[in-house]
Amino acid sequence: xxxxxxKITARYLKPVSIIFSIYVLLRGHNSPGGGFIAxxxxxxxxxxxNLTYGIDAIRNTYVKPQTYLILGLVIILSSATMGFxxxxxxxxxxxHTLDLGFLELNLGTPLLFDxxxxxxxxxxxxxxxxxxxxxxxxx
Amino acid sequence: xxxxxxxxFLGAALAxxxxxxxxxxxxxxxxxxxxxSLGYFLSLYEKVRHGKVFTTFSPWVDALNINLSxxxxxxxxLFTLLILGIGVLVLVYSNGYMRHHDGKSKFYxxxxxxxxxxxxxxxxxxxxxxxxxxxxxxxxxxxxxxxKHTQKAARAAALQALLVTELGGLALLTGFIIIGNxxxxxxxxxxxxxxxxxxxxxLYTPLLLLVLLGAFTKSAQxxxxxxxxxxxxxxxxxxAYLHSAAMVNxxxxxxxxxxxxxxxxxMWQNVVTFFGGITMLAGAYLSLxxxxxxxxxxxxxxxxxxxxxxxxxxxxxxxxxAALLYLVVHALYxxxxxxxxxxxxxxxxxxxxxxxGGLWSKMPVTMAISVLALLSMAxxxxxxxxxxxxxxxxxxxxxxxxxGYVLVFSILANAFMVAVSILFGYKIFFKKxxxxxxxxxxxxxxxxxxxxxxxxSLILALFPQPLEPLLEASVGAVKATPIRVDLKLxxxxxxxxxxxxxxxxxxxxxxxxxxxxxxLFEKLNKRLFYIDLAHVFNKTIDYLxxxxxxxxxxFQHGYYRIYIMVIFIVASALVWYQLYSxxxxxxxxxxxxxxxxxxxxIIIICIAGIAVAVSRSRLAAIITIGVAGFGIALLYIIYxxxxxxxxxxxxxxLTLVLFIMVFHKLPVFSKHLSRTSKARDAFIASTVGILMAxxxxxxxxLNLSYPVSNYIAQNSFKEGHGRNIVNVILVxxxxxxTLGEVLVISIxxxxxxxxxxxxxxxxxx
Numbered sequence: 001x002x003x004x005x006x007k008i009t010a011r012y013l014k015p016v017s018i019i020f021s022i023y024v025l026l027r028g029h030n031s032p033g034g035g036f037i038a039x040x041x042x043x044x045x046x047x048x049x050n051l052t053y054g055i056d057a058i059r060n061t062y063v064k065p066q067t068y069l070i071l072g073l074v075i076i077l078s079s080a081t082m083g084f085x086x087x088x089x090x091x092x093x094x095x096h097t098l099d100l101g102f103l104e105l106n107l108g109t110p111l112l113f114d115x116x117x118x119x120x121x122x123x124x125x126x127x128x129x130x131x132x133x134x135x136x137x138x139x
Numbered sequence: 140x141x142x143x144x145x146x147x148f149l150g151a152a153l154a155x156x157x158x159x160x161x162x163x164x165x166x167x168x169x170x171x172x173x174x175x176s177l178g179y180f181l182s183l184y185e186k187v188r189h190g191k192v193f194t195t196f197s198p199w200v201d202a203l204n205i206n207l208s209x210x211x212x213x214x215x216x217l218f219t220l221l222i223l224g225i226g227v228l229v230l231v232y233s234n235g236y237m238r239h240h241d242g243k244s245k246f247y248x249x250x251x252x253x254x255x256x257x258x259x260x261x262x263x264x265x266x267x268x269x270x271x272x273x274x275x276x277x278x279x280x281x282x283x284x285x286x287k288h289t290q291k292a293a294r295a296a297a298l299q300a301l302l303v304t305e306l307g308g309l310a311l312l313t314g315f316i317i318i319g320n321x322x323x324x325x326x327x328x329x330x331x332x333x334x335x336x337x338x339x340x341x342l343y344t345p346l347l348l349l350v351l352l353g354a355f356t357k358s359a360q361x362x363x364x365x366x367x368x369x370x371x372x373x374x375x376x377x378x379a380y381l382h383s384a385a386m387v388n389x390x391x392x393x394x395x396x397x398x399x400x401x402x403x404x405x406m407w408q409n410v411v412t413f414f415g416g417i418t419m420l421a422g423a424y425l426s427l428x429x430x431x432x433x434x435x436x437x438x439x440x441x442x443x444x445x446x447x448x449x450x451x452x453x454x455x456x457x458x459x460x461a462a463l464l465y466l467v468v469h470a471l472y473x474x475x476x477x478x479x480x481x482x483x484x485x486x487x488x489x490x491x492x493x494x495x496g497g498l499w500s501k502m503p504v505t506m507a508i509s510v511l512a513l514l515s516m517a518x519x520x521x522x523x524x525x526x527x528x529x530x531x532x533x534x535x536x537x538x539x540x541x542x543g544y545v546l547v548f549s550i551l552a553n554a555f556m557v558a559v560s561i562l563f564g565y566k567i568f569f570k571k572x573x574x575x576x577x578x579x580x581x582x583x584x585x586x587x588x589x590x591x592x593x594x595x596s597l598i599l600a601l602f603p604q605p606l607e608p609l610l611e612a613s614v615g616a617v618k619a620t621p622i623r624v625d626l627k628l629x630x631x632x633x634x635x636x637x638x639x640x641x642x643x644x645x646x647x648x649x650x651x652x653x654x655x656x657x658x659l660f661e662k663l664n665k666r667l668f669y670i671d672l673a674h675v676f677n678k679t680i681d682y683l684x685x686x687x688x689x690x691x692x693x694f695q696h697g698y699y700r701i702y703i704m705v706i707f708i709v710a711s712a713l714v715w716y717q718l719y720s721x722x723x724x725x726x727x728x729x730x731x732x733x734x735x736x737x738x739x740x741i742i743i744i745c746i747a748g749i750a751v752a753v754s755r756s757r758l759a760a761i762i763t764i765g766v767a768g769f770g771i772a773l774l775y776i777i778y779x780x781x782x783x784x785x786x787x788x789x790x791x792x793l794t795l796v797l798f799i800m801v802f803h804k805l806p807v808f809s810k811h812l813s814r815t816s817k818a819r820d821a822f823i824a825s826t827v828g829i830l831m832a833x834x835x836x837x838x839x840x841l842n843l844s845y846p847v848s849n850y851i852a853q854n855s856f857k858e859g860h861g862r863n864i865v866n867v868i869l870v871x872x873x874x875x876x877t878l879g880e881v882l883v884i885s886i887x888x889x890x891x892x893x894x895x896x897x898x899x900x901x902x903x904x
Contacts, residue, residue, distance in 0.1 A: 029861035032781035034869065040789035047796065066892070069885050076881060080874070091874045095860055108860060110870040113877075117870075120881055124888035129797065131895040136804055 003052075010052040017045025025118050035114035039121025046122070047129055054139045058130045065126035072120030079112035140195055140209045143176035144259050151251035158244035166234025166584075169247055170227045173254060177223040180216065187216045188608040190621065194264055194328065203267075204325050210264030213612025217463060218261040218392055220609070221470050225383055226254045228588030232478050233376040235584035236485060240374065246286055250377070253279040253386075261392055266315045266325040273311065273357070273389060277304045280386050284373040296369040299676065303366045304356050311353025311393075317346045318400075330400045331619065338404050347401055350393070351410060358390025358444045361418040365673040368437040375481030378433060382440040383474035391447045391466065395459070399619040402454050411452025412538075416548045419445030423555035427562070427649075428660050432480040432490040435563060436473065439516065442552055443469045446531065449545065453538045459617045460624055461530035463610055468515060468527045471596040475512040475589040476563075479505055482581045482589075483567065487574075492563075496572030502580050504590070506568045511593035517560035517646065518553055518639070523600040526626055528553060528642075532635045550642050557646025562653065603627070704823060711827045718833060737777050744770040752824075757805070761798045765791055782865040 021042035028034030050057050058065070083092035095108035132138075150172040158165045183193065193211040211219070230250065237243050256275035263269035278301070285297030319325045321340050322333040330337075337343060354360075359367040367387065371378050381387065394402075394411065401407060422442030429435040443465070450462035482505055483498070484490045499506045511522065518528030531553075535545040580586075599606050603626035610624040649656055733741075747767040754760040768791035775784035851864055851872055859867035869877050 028863060028866045029870075030863050032785060032863065032865075034782065034863070034866040036869070037782065037785050037789065040786065040793070044789060044793060047793070051796070051800075066889070069888065073881075073885055076878065080878060091878065093859065093871050110859065110861070110867075110874070113870045113874060114866070117877065117881060120885060124884045125793070127888040127892050129800070131892045132797070132800060135895045135898070136801065138800070 006052045010049045014045050014049040017048075018042045021045070021118075025114060028114060029111065035117030036121055039118040040125070042118070043122045043125035046126060050126075050130065050133065051138070055130070055133050055137070058126075058133065065123055065130050068119045068123030069127055070123070072116045072118070072123055074116075075119065076113055076116030079109040079116060082109050082112075140193065140211060140262055141207075143179055144209075144255055144262065146172055146176060147251055147255035147258060151248045151255060154248035154251055155244035158247055162243075163238075164234060165243065165247055166230045166232070166237070169251065170230040170234075172251070173223045173226045173230070176258075177220070177227065180211075180219050180223065183211065184216065184609075187211065187213055188612050190612065190615065192328075196264070199268075204319065204323070205267045206265050206326065207268055208264035208326060209262045209268075210327055211262060212616045213609065213614070214392075214395055214463075214616040215261050217466070217609055217613040218388070219258060221383075221388075221467065222254065222257050222261065225380065225470060225474050225592075228474065228591060229376050229380045229478075231584055232379070232481075232588045233374075235582055236376055236481055237374065242286060246283075246374065246377075249279055249282045249286070250380070253283060253380075257386070257389070260389055264327050266318065266327065266330075269327075269393075270308075270312055270315055273353075273393075274305070274308055276386050276389060277301060277308055277357075280304075280370075280381060283377045283381070284370045286374060286377070287372070290372070293372040295677075296366075296372040299673065300366045300370050302680065303363055303676070307353040307356025307363070310349045310356075314346050314349030314353065317342055317349070321346075327396065327400075334400055334403075337401060343401075343404075344406065347404075347406060347410075350397065350401065354390035354393050355414060355448075356390075357393075358387050358448065359418075359441055360390070360414050360444065360448055361421055362672055364418060364422065364441045365676065367441055368434055369673060371431075371433040371437050375433070375477060375484065378437075379474045379477035379481070382436065382477060383470045387440065387444055388447075388466065388470075391444065391451065391462075394448070394451050395462070395617050398451060398454060398459070398617050402451075408452055408454060408539075412449050412545065413452075415445045415447070415449030415452050416545060417445070418442070419449055419552045420548050421445075423552040423559070424660075425664075426559050427555055428657065428664055430492050432483065432492060432495075432563075432567075433477070435492070435559065436476055436480060439556065439559065440469075440473060442556065443473070446549070446552070449549075450531065450534060453534060453545070455534065455537065455539070456614065456618055456622055457530065457537055458534035460610065460614050460622070461527060461534045463613050463617070464523075464530055464606075464626070465527040467599075467606070468524045468596065471592045472512040472515040472524065475508060475592045475596075476516070478585070478589045479509045479512070482585045485585075486578055486581055492566045495567045496570035497568070497574070498578070499568040501574070501578045504580055504586050508586060508589045508593045509568070510564060511597055512589070513560040513564045515593075515596045517557040517643075519557075519643070521597065521600055523596040523603075525639075526600055526603075529635050529639065532638050536634065546638075550638060550645075553642045554645035554649065557643055558649035558653075561646070561650045565650075600626075707823055707827050711823075711830050714830055714834070715826075718830075718837065734777070737774065740770050740773050740777075752821075757802065758799075761795060761802075765795050768794075780865075782863070 021038040024033040024041055025035055025038035026033075028038065080091045082094055083089060086092075086094060088094070093108050093110050097107075150169055154165070154169060157168055161168055187193070190213075194208060196206060196208040199205050199207045230247075233246070233250070237246055240246070253276060256272050256279055259272035260269060260276060263272055281297050281301040284300055285293050287293045315325070318330070318337065321337055321342065322330055324330065324333075337346070340346070356363045367382075370381065373381070419442050422438050422440070422445055426435050426438030426442065429438060446465060447462050447469075450458040450465070480490060483495065483502075486502070487495065487498075489495065515522035515524035518524045531549055532546070535549050538545050607624050607626055610626075611622060614624060615621045744767045747763045747770065750763040751760050751767070754763060768787060772784045772787040772791065775781075775787060851868060855864045855867040855872075856862055859871040861867040861871070
């Protein structure tokens, strides 16, 4: 697509949407947001970029869509089975509070689970769209 | 116990490594593992003998009463010693036999896996644990039978064995679940006290039949016996192990184990005894007309399994004693004879009984071993087989109610066995035959194992003291009361002894008249067995596949329109029926007041819906669908479901983008739909739409006493450490759902990816 406005916008929108999506991912546990929405947000940003720059944009990236997918699956499964280390059943949330002095961080496997979903949503979104783009030779 | 089972599984994992590193002595090295387990169990022998029961217990699925527990009493001990002892010898034998075969490492690792599965099966203290190991033996034996996977026959035999035994396995699982539901526990130790509750239950008959189906298929009872002779496509050490100590005895073990729980009823006695008797007779008779050494032995195994089944069916003290002794006898002679058959095959290159002969001077050691084993098989003195045969007659004589046909059947079957034994020995070793190629005695790894087993069946007959306590302990376990077992060769001139004489006489006369009798039998076989059960089975499987293919091509015809139509019609019809049958109109309850801006959004959505239906261009339709989607997102926001609204907006945008992306690839928008098909579509659409509305109204009036949302709202921060309820539900309370959905999404996207890739690579070639 040869629109200079689109190209410039997409170039700046992609990092913004990714950063914003991470914010949405992290706030998700207490306010609207979470892995699924954040994944859609980041995925849309990247998709927007890909659609403007064509299939070459996908071929030139270091991280292939399927990598997100597999990484997401690995993270999800490891967070699901982490409870086994503490002899708890599958998917039990394990929480640990980190005291940094100026703030307390509640870290737990649900956060990891959410991050996995985030990557997986990006991965499947991009896998599907990039396959279609390859198929119809989107320029 | 857990340690010894896991050590064998570890051996399976190491087998391929050992096979690569120590190519010469894999079998001997691997045999150390079961040998050390054997030592461990022998060290517990004294205690088990005096009635001590060892158990280990660790919870597995608590909510369903499923535990990983193990249970060692006399009966388990007897089977364990057989499995490990013969396992060691078979591994040593394989060391020589498999040396020049391909796929050695695979063979050893399957063999060890199989051994571990068998060990787990006989030691399991929980029915579900037992079932898991039961299936594992089925799968590993599938791998072992199909080891020469390049041969079509081996693959077919493996598949047949798997299908038949797994059919029984599924029945068995159902039976176990019924048992668990009636008695509230799967623990064998707890079931032993619940005999009355189970036998008086109205479900006893189906339950027993299901369990018996499992045991019968596994132990190759008539009419499921056909898979066992086909299974000899496996390498000989596998057959030796499978037939003597392992897999096929699993069914026998199961029934012996469950005898105190389910047995001692009229139905048990009649069914088990009858099928056992038929199998015993048919197996013995059929073995006489076989030409292949391994086929002869396979049918003898069927007969032996029939004997065991019949004796367990009778269920008296005497018969259980006879069964367990015969189990040992059979394991000893059958493993020996299979190994001998393998050796002969390896040295002469043939297993056809008519092509063999005159080997007595060439292979004297093998000859001596076989003669001992054959004597035991024929039930002649001074072997252990003789004692057990006397026991069988004694048990048959005293069997309540069924002694008539049991005695006749066992005398006939034993007479056949005598004839087979003589024929087997005579044809291989003593018939005159000149060999063109030189034949030598096999190496020590070939005959060491069989020699030990054959010697054992002689020594234990002459000096039975070490065997007696084991039998006492195991008979005690089956009958749930202690008992004395006396084994001696000569126990007086009585009816049983006369029956033995008659048997031998019939057997020898059968052998003498073999030139006359065998062709007659073969003719009879053609008449009697013109229906080959294996063939029937294969035909059934083929037929099933054909039906499945037809079925698939009917439903999966490939028109998306029709799929959607069928789904909507069927679903709405079913749900309408359900609504109709449970309908109570409560429409009087007031609908909550709707604010004017919500009303405006609803009207916009309705207009968009109508616009989609009447639009003439695809682009317009897609955009109007988008309008409806955004309208719904606005409604979500109004009612406070922010997460849903954001998701809806994103999904809406992405759908729009995807649609427009593939837009120009879609077929031309069809404008020539007939009036009738339009009417039909409108009808279906409005039915489904009204149904959804009705469902929503109905859902609003459902009065759940305690909605689950309250619980989640109260506990979301306490247990899930999050204030956003939606998110806590997704990643914590219902994380298992999310996990499943996530897997579906990834499979779907990989599916799309690979579909398009395959298409691409096909068109580019």
